[in-house]
Amino acid sequence: MQRSFVARGEQTSERWWLVDARGQTLGRLAVNIARVLRGKHLPTYTPHALMGDHVVVINARDLVVTGTKRTTKIYDHYTGYPGGRRERTYDEVVKRDPTTPLHEAVRGMLQHNTLGGRQLKMLKIYAGSDHPHAAQQPRAITFGDCGEVVQS
DSSP, X not given: OOOOOOOOGGGOOOOEEEEEXXXXXXXXXXXXXXXXXXXXXXXXXXXXXXXXXXXXEEOXXXXXOOTTHHHHOEEEEEOSXXXXXXXXXXXXXXXXXXXXXXXXXXXXXXXXXXHHHHHHTTEEEOSSSOOSOGGGOOEEEEEOTTSOEEEO
């Protein structure tokens, strides 16, 4: 009888990838980053294990949104007090912190449990082109038309 292969989290080797967000669309980039964080680009993907790789995103302030999302897309949060709903548009959020829209988009695409939180910690986003992860030697990565990983 042939047994199915089930990978364990400790069997993975953590790799570091570098993504340049300059000129890329927010949603399409977030989908591809979430795939790498979950490990779906690997042949040994296992849904319940921490299989993904670390992703470093640079130039997040140069992301592109299509249509009228700059003025109509709303980010909201609750303060915990009655009537404490706070809303901000995409432009207001980017002015405050350019990394927030990408972080929130990827967070929404990961599992909403402990595993998703651990995967999200493997994402590092920087507004400019400088990052402190040179010691990890991240390799440049681009994404194809169908979301396949293309190493540069």
